[in-house]
Amino acid sequence: MLILQVLINGILLGGLYGIMAMGMSLIYGVMRIVNITHGALIMLGAYITFWTFTLWGWDPFLSLPVTILLLFLYGYLLQRFILNLIVRAQMYLTLLITFGIEVVMVNLARILWSSDLRQVTPSYTAANFSVAGLTIPYVRLWVFVTTIMLSVLFLLLLERTRLGRAIRATAEELRAARLTGIPVGHVYAVTFGLGAALAGAAGAMWGMLFPMTPIMGRPLTLKSFVVAVLGGLGTMMGPIVGGVALGLAESFTSTFIGPTYPNAISFGLLVLILIFRPTGVLGRRER
Amino acid sequence: MSTKRWVSLLAGLGMVLLLGIAPEIFSAFMIQFLINLFMMAILAESWNLIGGFTGYASFGNAAFFGIGAYTTGVLLTRAAFPFAVALPAGGILAMLFGVAVGMPVLRLKGQYFAIATLGIGETMREVVYNMEITGAGTGLVMPILRTPLTFFYVMLAILAAATLVNWWVSESRFGYGLIAIREDEDAAAAMGINTPYYKTIAFALSAAFAGLAGGVYAYWITFIDPNAVFRMTTTIQMIIMAVFGGSGTVLGPLLGALVLSSVSELLATQLATLGELFYGLIIILVVLFMPKGLSDLIRQRVFSLKYFARNLREYRI
Numbered sequence: 268m269l270i271l272q273v274l275i276n277g278i279l280l281g282g283l284y285g286i287m288a289m290g291m292s293l294i295y296g297v298m299r300i301v302n303i304t305h306g307a308l309i310m311l312g313a314y315i316t317f318w319t320f321t322l323w324g325w326d327p328f329l330s331l332p333v334t335i336l337l338l339f340l341y342g343y344l345l346q347r348f349i350l351n352l353i354v355r356a357q358m359y360l361t362l363l364i365t366f367g368i369e370v371v372m373v374n375l376a377r378i379l380w381s382s383d384l385r386q387v388t389p390s391y392t393a394a395n396f397s398v399a400g401l402t403i404p405y406v407r408l409w410v411f412v413t414t415i416m417l418s419v420l421f422l423l424l425l426e427r428t429r430l431g432r433a434i435r436a437t438a439e440e441l442r443a444a445r446l447t448g449i450p451v452g453h454v455y456a457v458t459f460g461l462g463a464a465l466a467g468a469a470g471a472m473w474g475m476l477f478p479m480t481p482i483m484g485r486p487l488t489l490k491s492f493v494v495a496v497l498g499g500l501g502t503m504m505g506p507i508v509g510g511v512a513l514g515l516a517e518s519f520t521s522t523f524i525g526p527t528y529p530n531a532i533s534f535g536l537l538v539l540i541l542i543f544r545p546t547g548v549l550g551r552r553e554r
Numbered sequence: 555m556s557t558k559r560w561v562s563l564l565a566g567l568g569m570v571l572l573l574g575i576a577p578e579i580f581s582a583f584m585i586q587f588l589i590n591l592f593m594m595a596i597l598a599e600s601w602n603l604i605g606g607f608t609g610y611a612s613f614g615n616a617a618f619f620g621i622g623a624y625t626t627g628v629l630l631t632r633a634a635f636p637f638a639v640a641l642p643a644g645g646i647l648a649m650l651f652g653v654a655v656g657m658p659v660l661r662l663k664g665q666y667f668a669i670a671t672l673g674i675g676e677t678m679r680e681v682v683y684n685m686e687i688t689g690a691g692t693g694l695v696m697p698i699l700r701t702p703l704t705f706f707y708v709m710l711a712i713l714a715a716a717t718l719v720n721w722w723v724s725e726s727r728f729g730y731g732l733i734a735i736r737e738d739e740d741a742a743a744a745m746g747i748n749t750p751y752y753k754t755i756a757f758a759l760s761a762a763f764a765g766l767a768g769g770v771y772a773y774w775i776t777f778i779d780p781n782a783v784f785r786m787t788t789t790i791q792m793i794i795m796a797v798f799g800g801s802g803t804v805l806g807p808l809l810g811a812l813v814l815s816s817v818s819e820l821l822a823t824q825l826a827t828l829g830e831l832f833y834g835l836i837i838i839l840v841v842l843f844m845p846k847g848l849s850d851l852i853r854q855r856v857f858s859l860k861y862f863a864r865n866l867r868e869y870r871i
Binding site for chain 2: 295299301349351352353354355356358359360362363364366367368369370371372373374375377378441451452455485486489492493496531534535537538541542
């Protein structure tokens with residue numbers, strides 16, 4: 268029974284990891300940018316939800332569209348006016364500039380909102396229900412359902428729409444995409460916006476489950492990357508698989524080995540995967 | 555070796571001598587500032603060995619700094635070793651750690667290497683956080699040394715050594731091997747360079763200097779805890795100082811450390827977060843406008859907006 272409970276906890280958390288990593292994987296897959304800003308975008312999503320909840324009493328699930336829209340806009344502008352200027356440079360330069368943006372965002376958040384621990388606590392925070400002796404918290408279940416819905420929507424957008432085709436074409440072959448009349452600068456910005464929106468959604472839900480601080484994003488950037496690599500960087504279904512895998516790994520180790528090393532375990536896992544199977548579980552070969 | 559090289563070497567030695575008599579001239583505050591500056595310069599030069607010359611951008615070098623700090627700290631407090639033993643031990647352990655993690659991790663390329671090292675840096679903090687001997691989360695309190703000038707001279711000596719090693723790398727067959735790896739690793743291997751060996755040595759040297767700087771830092775600051783020595787900020791600082799000054803050059807990282815740590819010191823006296831904010835902004839501006847660093851700007855001798863505009867255009871989509 269305990270094992271079943273741990274399994275459920277792991278899967279429910281895994282959905283959230285999956286959606287975090289989806290944004291990271293998309294941005295890497297299309298533009299080859301390792302987006303260190305990702306965790307800061309998650310942080311921003313969490314704080315937007317916190318403020319709409321605290322100031323105006325908006326339900327955190329219902330304010331999700333607002334968070335997503337704001338983060339999309341922010342991501343779009345960031346790519347359009349800053350990252351597009353450097354996107355063809357060597358990897359370490361793009362990595363470095365997203366690093367710089369992250370540092371600026373985190374420290375602005377520190378100045379604006381202080382480093383206090385905060386959490387979004389709607390009335391149903393602690394509510395849960397039991398099925399066959401298993402305890403399932405409502406919030407976690409809804410978070411899981413929402414992540415699945417969002418990822419399905421996202422996949423439909425990529426696979427079925429004209430915009431999605433443009434994004435995939437740009438990822439496939441930049442020059443050819445430009446020649447067929449795709450506005451690649453715009454497509455890059457939209458892609459980053461979508462990645463940021465997914466990060467923001469993840470942050471909004473993270474803030475319902477765990478306390479937030481301006482620096483909450485740093486380990487989450489790494490986790491998103493771990494999950495994305497686990498599933499295969501640049502693939503779209505990979506992050507979900509990787510997310511559930513990491514959720515399960517963390518939930519099992521913290522129950523059976525001890526809660527002291529959750530991050531060490533995910534990073535250990537990362538290094539091992541990078542060495543033995545750098546393309547990930549569902550990954551394809553590097554071009 | 556050209557005469558120009560000898561002149562710059564002599565100039566460097568003269569500089570060291572000049573700094574050697576600095577304690578006679580400067581105030582106590584200035585001395586503290588200089589110690590910090592030397593430390594930053596050591597870290598920038600140490601990162602330069604792996605990130606600049608070899609082209610492997612490590613984002614986890616704070617791990618070596620932390621290992622050096624903790625090794626020295628534990629030996630000083632738990633075993634009452636003299637500093638003269640504890641400090642080299644910190645450097646050596648950091649170096650061994652660099653070899654141990656370098657062998658697998660240096661097989662990774664580009665972004666995978668960057669992220670793996672980032673992970674190692676974060677993991678080390680957590681490991682130390684959970685270790686008994688390091689005082690876990692509470693940290694370690696060092697004995698107080700009555701002669702603060704010791705730190706000044708030791709830091710300066712390590713900086714001189716780090717700069718000399720960078721200079722040796724820029725002039726030697728070994729260093730040309732590293733540069734060949736940076737330019738094209740497959741071609742370097744095809745030319746008979748034992749790339750895993752070269753990369754591991756560069757990583758180990760980088761780790762050793764970061765570890766030594768950490769060791770001095772621990773004794774100088776007298777209190778360390780995992781969050782203070784395994785900071786991502788430390789890694790950011792070394793990278794940006796090296797890149798700002800000009801990575802892959804000998805004097806670039808020194809220049810970067812001098813300029814950036816002076817400005818950030820001025821800002822940090824206002825508000826601690828401002829110092830970090832400043833680093834973030836500098837990173838963004840440097841990557842956009844002068845990705846080859848200050849030393850390239852000086853070498854080009856074109857102090858016009860055209861230089862920046864050209865850089866801005868170079869990588870845009």
